[in-house]
Amino acid sequence: MATDGTSQAIVERAERLRAEQRAAQRRPELIALVTFRLGHEAYAVPAEQVRGVIARQPIVRIPSTPMHLLGVTNFRGEILPAFDLRVLLGLAQAPSEPEYLVIARPGADSAALGCDSCPDVVQVVADDIKPARSTVGSTVARYLAGHVVARQGAIAVLDVDKVLQC
């Protein structure tokens, strides 16, 4: 049988656990985003959908494909399609060789997304990601999950599934 001292310790422990639980419930959910630039604008994709980032990598064009499909590239022995986000989002008319490739895998298929700057990772509060602004062009808006204002400024968060359905 437990002594009074032991019972007291158990009660205190239970209270402490309850308090921790309540604090955890109040703590905002953080989401890691991989951010990069396309032209002058900052964009991001959820870090949980990113397999890696590689610098300038040879891309082989595939004939009879749309302009926003840059071609295919070799990522650690795996052949992946590479997309030109600037063309897809209507930010550029013609494809160009990207400086960096973000390797994204939202589902079963992986793909490389071309970007202009070395990607970075930022953490934002999930609730701070708001619906895409109405001022965003319709072409861009089609591929956005929302936007968030971080320390670095406004970031447009891409919906990778929609991007890869293009």
Place this chain on the structure above:
Amino acid sequence: MLDAGLTEAAGSDAARDAVEVVLFRAGGVTFAVPCENVEQAQRQRTTAAAAFDLAAEMGQRAQRDLTLALRCGALRVRLRVDEVVEVARLPLTAIHALPRLAAQRHDGGYVTGVVVRETELVVLLDVQQIAAAHARPRRAAAPTAP
């Protein structure tokens, strides 16, 4: 030189772990077609317009008026190419299917795969698909007098 390479390649056709191909360049990309489908490479200005232009399919202009004559069964088709590189033996293990997201966006279905060859990627073409879309039937033999 190409003919000699083809003969040599045909001799080693028995090996089932590899495919003999002619490598050529068009629009800055290295392509491959099976040797068995290649008749000859020739400079022929008059037919350039009638040839299937891979560079144009990539939004580029062909650099030279060189064509590669291909055959597939009764069909013949010409590809406009910039340069015939070499005859090579590609191990089947080096051939990758075109990624699904790229294949879905490829119009024509004539790119069958991508080959990792040393440091470069080679695009493997299906001559039958190209011929089906762009070929002219092989001319029938002239009737002979009884």
